[in-house]
Amino acid sequence: EVQLVESGGGLVQPGGSLRLSCAASGFTFSSYSMNWVRQAPGKGLEWVSYISSSSSTIYYADSVKGRFTISRDNAKNSLYLQMNSLRAEDTAVYYCAREGAAAYFYYMDVWGKGTTVTVSS
Amino acid sequence: DIQMTQSPSSLSASVGDRVTITCRASQSISSYVNWYQQKPGKAPKLLIYAASSLQSGVPSRFSGSGSGTDFTLTISSLQPEDFATYYCQQSYSTLYSFGQGTKLEIK
Numbered sequence: 001e002v003q004l005v006e007s008g009g010g011l012v013q014p015g016g017s018l019r020l021s022c023a024a025s026g027f028t029f030s031s032y033s034m035n036w037v038r039q040a041p042g043k044g045l046e047w048v049s050y051i052s053s054s055s056s057t058i059y060y061a062d063s064v065k066g067r068f069t070i071s072r073d074n075a076k077n078s079l080y081l082q083m084n085s086l087r088a089e090d091t092a093v094y095y096c097a098r099e100g101a102a103a104y105f106y107y108m109d110v111w112g113k114g115t116t117v118t119v120s121s
Numbered sequence: 122d123i124q125m126t127q128s129p130s131s132l133s134a135s136v137g138d139r140v141t142i143t144c145r146a147s148q149s150i151s152s153y154v155n156w157y158q159q160k161p162g163k164a165p166k167l168l169i170y171a172a173s174s175l176q177s178g179v180p181s182r183f184s185g186s187g188s189g190t191d192f193t194l195t196i197s198s199l200q201p202e203d204f205a206t207y208y209c210q211q212s213y214s215t216l217y218s219f220g221q222g223t224k225l226e227i228k
Contacts, residue, residue, distance in 0.1 A: 035217070037165075045157075045165060045208055047217040059215050062122070095164055105171035106212040107155040111164035 002026035002110050004096050009115030016086050016119070022079040022096030022112055030074035033057075033099040035108055036081050038092035038117075048094070049081065064090075086119045093117075123147055123211050127220035133228040138199045142223045144192045144209035153213035154192045156185055159222075160205045168207075169194060199225075 008020040022034070036048040049070040050059040058070055069082040079096050093114040100109035124147040134140050144154065152172035157165040167176045169185035172192055182197040196203055204227050209220040 044222040045159075045210075045219040047210075047219065050215070050217070061216060097165075100167075100170070102171060102174065105153060105174075107167055107170035107176075108157075108165075108210075109167045109170075109176065111166070113164055 002098075004098065004110055004112035006094060006096055006112045006115035009094065009117045011118045011120065012086055013121050014087060014119055017082070017084045018086065018117060020081040020083065020094055020096075020115060020117070022081075024077045024079065024098070027098070027110075029072075029077040033106075034072065034079045035097045035099055036070060036079075037095045037097055037108070037111075038090075039095070039114075040089070040092045043092075046092075050099070051079070083117070086117075088119050091117060091119045122216055123150060123214045123218055125209055125211055125218050125220040127207075127209055127223050129223060130221065131224040131226065133226050134199055135228045136199050136201055140196045140199055140225065142194045142207055142209075142225075144187075144194070144220050146190045146192070146211055146213075149189045150211050150213035152188050153211055154185070154187065155210045155212060156183075156194045157208045157210065158203075158205045159208065165208065201227075 003025045005023045033052045051070045067085045071080045095114045096112045097108035098110040126145045128143045154172045156169040159165045173185045206222045206224045
């Protein structure tokens with residue numbers, strides 16, 4: 001079964017750091033680009049970051065650029081999101097999502113259940 | 122950055138109704154639009170990619186159309202399990218973005 005399982009969420013004070021992990025199984029992780037997407041309480045989806053299969057290409061949303069770092073370990077079938085200088089507005093459920101592709105069209109076809117990050121004093 | 126604007130923000134409909142949700146991009150994005158369904162407390166689920174291609178396993182009552190700046194998601198005959206929030210997403214730009222969502226509620 002194709003599966004993504006996020007972990008590492010929790011309560012952190014403003015200005016603090018947290019590292020999220022996403023464990024992949026059931027598919028060849030090293031062949032796929034990956035994304036992080038978040039959803040603040042009662043709000044819509046917000047794309048956060050992208051990493052290519054070989055880690056050679058990385059993108060960030062403006063809202064997290066310079067504070068968050070995406071990475072992956074293909075040997076461990078794992079995706080990470082290092083979050084520094086956290087703010088209240090980073091409070092959200094964080095999802096990892098696999099990027100599927102058909103020709104030059106890209107989409108997020110497999111999602112984890114999410115991990116909750118709460119930034120509060 | 123590319124902005125995606127959905128309309129309506131919410132919609133009330135009955136089982137069996139035909140429903141259309143619209144998504145407009147702030148610039149032309151060819152057919153680089155995907156549609157997702159999300160139920161409360163659950164992860165999003167891919168329905169449509171490349172504007173009109175049905176994801177494997179998704180019922181054929183879901184369809185997508187459009188190109189350029191205007192896109193639609195249509196549900197031909199609403200089923201009870203279709204009441205959820207729907208999001209469009211563009212993959213034209215390397216900085217992806219989602220619409221604000223359309224909440225489909227039971228009338």
